[in-house]
Amino acid sequence: MLKAYKYRIYPNKEQQVEIAKTFGCCRFVYNQTLAYRKEKYENGKISVNKIDCNNYCNRELKKAYEWLKEVDKFALTNAIYHMDAAYQKFFQEHAGYPKFKSKHDTHKSYTTNFTNGNIEINFENRKIKLPKLKKVKAKFHRVFYGKIKSATISQVPSGKYYVSILVETEHKEIPHVNCEVGLDLGLKNLCITSDGRKYKNPKTLAKHQRKLAKLQRQLEYKATWNGRKYIKIDTFYASSQLCSVCGYQNADTKNLYVRRWICPKCGTDHDRDVNAAKNILAGGLGQIA
Ligand SMILES: [Zn+2]
Numbered sequence: 225m226l227k228a229y230k231y232r233i234y235p236n237k238e239q240q241v242e243i244a245k246t247f248g249c250c251r252f253v254y255n256q257t258l259a260y261r262k263e264k265y266e267n268g269k270i271s272v273n274k275i276d277c278n279n280y281c282n283r284e285l286k287k288a289y290e291w292l293k294e295v296d297k298f299a300l301t302n303a304i305y306h307m308d309a310a311y312q313k314f315f316q317e318h319a320g321y322p323k324f325k326s327k328h329d330t331h332k333s334y335t336t337n338f339t340n341g342n343i344e345i346n347f348e349n350r351k352i353k354l355p356k357l358k359k360v361k362a363k364f365h366r367v368f369y370g371k372i373k374s375a376t377i378s379q380v381p382s383g384k385y386y387v388s389i390l391v392e393t394e395h396k397e398i399p400h401v402n403c404e405v406g407l408d409l410g411l412k413n414l415c416i417t418s419d420g421r422k423y424k425n426p427k428t429l430a431k432h433q434r435k436l437a438k439l440q441r442q443l444e445y446k447a448t449w450n451g452r453k454y455i456k457i458d459t460f461y462a463s464s465q466l467c468s469v470c471g472y473q474n475a476d477t478k479n480l481y482v483r484r485w486i487c488p489k490c491g492t493d494h495d496r497d498v499n500a501a502k503n504i505l506a507g508g509l510g511q512i513a
Pocket residue numbers: 467468469470471472487488489490491492
């Protein structure tokens with residue numbers, strides 16, 4: 225299954241120049257190979273295919289215009305293949321004859337292919353490695369798992385840059401389970417589950433907050449990915465004050481130092497965080513019921 229993931233990227237000045245150059249070269253080979261194809265057809269009824277056009281680019285154009293060799297070669301081949309797709313559409317769907325691309329075209333993009341690790345993503349450091357550009361700053365609002373096939377770099381009229389990554393995923397949905405778990409992403413332990421498991425806390429608060437936000441994103445993503453429901457309950461939910469057994473509200477537990485308490489109404493001995501996680505589970509289930 226192929227899936228595309230689009231992210232905003234923030235190329236530096238040098239990288240912006242390289243991207244602009246690649247847009248220009250792609251437009252150039254698109255127009256040149258379209259003209260070549262048109263000329264061949266009009267002057268001899270010779271039909272050429274995309275491979276012929278690509279060969280023409282490599283053998284003739286790159287000799288005549290040496291600067292074409294400076295940009296990513298996959299971008300050029302893909303520009304020629306895009307031209308071919310427009311040409312095929314013209315024949316098969318009686319769409320308009322492919323237009324030559326103008327310098328003033330607002331749709332600027334090029335596509336490069338993955339080979340030997342030339343495209344790499346580092347979700348942690350918020351960087352993406354792209355051919356000829358090296359590491360580009362990026363904003364990853366979601367993660368993905370799978371093999372990268374290609375990357376399309378684009379710039380919208382407002383000037384913002386994006387990268388769309390095509391990923392091949394071998395995703396098998398995991399079998400459905402009748403098991404829900406409440407998670408309390410708290411301060412003392414990073415994560416407490418309603419069945420009593422605790423996952424260790426990070427060292428510093430700043431690091432903690434970053435990790436927490438990331439963990440929440442990952443949980444949500446993984447849940448959706450696996451066909452599970454992910455329900456986020458707002459922070460004001462009084463999860464640590466309510467007895468998860470009888471519903472008694474115990475204001476004493478507002479104090480964060482109260483780690484263990486016995487419910488005055490039903491007598492249940494509570495671990496503060498596990499009780500909170502149980503309430504969160506109940507709250508979450510209430511929302512989907
Ligand atoms: Zn109780």
